[in-house]
Amino acid sequence: MIRQKQKKQLTPTAMKMIELLERNGPMRPKDIAEQLGVSRRTVSKAIKVLHEQGIVQEVPYLMDVRGKVIILKKQVKE
Numbered sequence: 001m002i003r004q005k006q007k008k009q010l011t012p013t014a015m016k017m018i019e020l021l022e023r024n025g026p027m028r029p030k031d032i033a034e035q036l037g038v039s040r041r042t043v044s045k046a047i048k049v050l051h052e053q054g055i056v057q058e059v060p061y062l063m064d065v066r067g068k069v070i071i072l073k074k075q076v077k078e
Helices: 004-009 012-024 029-036 040-052
Strands: 056-061 064-072
Touching (some): 012 029, 012 040, 012 056, 012 064, 029 040, 029 064
Antiparallel strands (some): 056 064
16 A cells, blocks of 8 residues: 555656556556656656555566566555
8 A cells, every 4th residue: 555655755657657557467667658658768767766665566577588577566555
């Protein structure tokens, strides 16, 4: 669950990314960027913030060992 303090520190992109992951499940950063209509760099920054706050984690992408998939660590609720 995102605490109010955490929520205030998140960018709009990070919040949209959480909603997208809740809806679609694990996604590659490239796919997140395409879905949100933002650059991959913007997504990378959001992933870093969300990872530091313990909201998401990166795991290997089984279809391509070089790639990563972003997943929610736990069910995120408002």
